[in-house]
Amino acid sequence: xxxxxxxxxxxxxxxxxxxxxxxxxxxxxxxxxxxxxxxxxxxxxxxxxxxxxxxxxxxxxxxxxxxxxxxxxxxxxxxxxxxxxxxxxxxxxxxxxxxxxxxxxxxxxxxxxxxxxxxxxxxxxxxxxxxxxxxxxxxxxxxxxxxxxxxxxxxxxxxxxxxxxxxxxxxxxxxxxxxxxxxxxxxxxxxxxxxxxxxxxxxxxxxxxxxxxx
Ligand SMILES: C[S@@+](CC[C@H](N)C(=O)[O-])C[C@H]1O[C@@H](n2cnc3c(N)ncnc32)[C@H](O)[C@@H]1O
Numbered sequence: 001x002x003x004x005x006x007x008x009x010x011x012x013x014x015x016x017x018x019x020x021x022x023x024x025x026x027x028x029x030x031x032x033x034x035x036x037x038x039x040x041x042x043x044x045x046x047x048x049x050x051x052x053x054x055x056x057x058x059x060x061x062x063x064x065x066x067x068x069x070x071x072x073x074x075x076x077x078x079x080x081x082x083x084x085x086x087x088x089x090x091x092x093x094x095x096x097x098x099x100x101x102x103x104x105x106x107x108x109x110x111x112x113x114x115x116x117x118x119x120x121x122x123x124x125x126x127x128x129x130x131x132x133x134x135x136x137x138x139x140x141x142x143x144x145x146x147x148x149x150x151x152x153x154x155x156x157x158x159x160x161x162x163x164x165x166x167x168x169x170x171x172x173x174x175x176x177x178x179x180x181x182x183x184x185x186x187x188x189x190x191x192x193x194x195x196x197x198x199x200x201x202x203x204x205x206x207x208x209x210x211x212x213x214x
Pocket of ligand 1: 137138139159161164165177181186189
């Protein structure tokens, strides 16, 4: 029977490295964390500090009224796209299982309701300027994400399984954007929707990802 592949690396072999970013415990015991290989043996704070030097301007928010399991998946995706921060709107406690510890490498902001999110967004950019609040949902009045010119400074707000984006949150959004669907299901899950929306932002704003225009 084939053995499952071990994730990560075992104890450090060879001369002891001097790099202050490296964690002596991980060097001694091995590093099995869910991190890219270039961060192997790095201290947690050193990884966060390095990510901080190149976070993108886009934010992600997710409503949390019912402890939806998808929140963890959205947070993990937010880490993969190195967003400025992820925001939880509603209950402070959220179901971290699907995040696979990726939340610990990010900045987490909490807002008790949609109004508080909008208040933060009014001055949320690094220079104190506004961050555009954009809903991501397929609701009456939503416009297609595919042809929308996403602003650089924006927060993409996702709803929950079942209710979707609350009317209160829709009311504070500059626009609500839907991902066009072609099948019979009413919706895709929020984690998938978050990934598609973030990828659309990256294609628009990250150098080297922009489509070549003729
Ligand atoms: C299961 S959906 C819920 C609601 C959906 N509006 C409905 O009519 O059933 C949960 C969340 O996933 C995201 N979502 C799912 N499908 C989407 C789509 N086609 N476009 C944009 N967001 C979507 C939205 O953030 C939504 O609030």
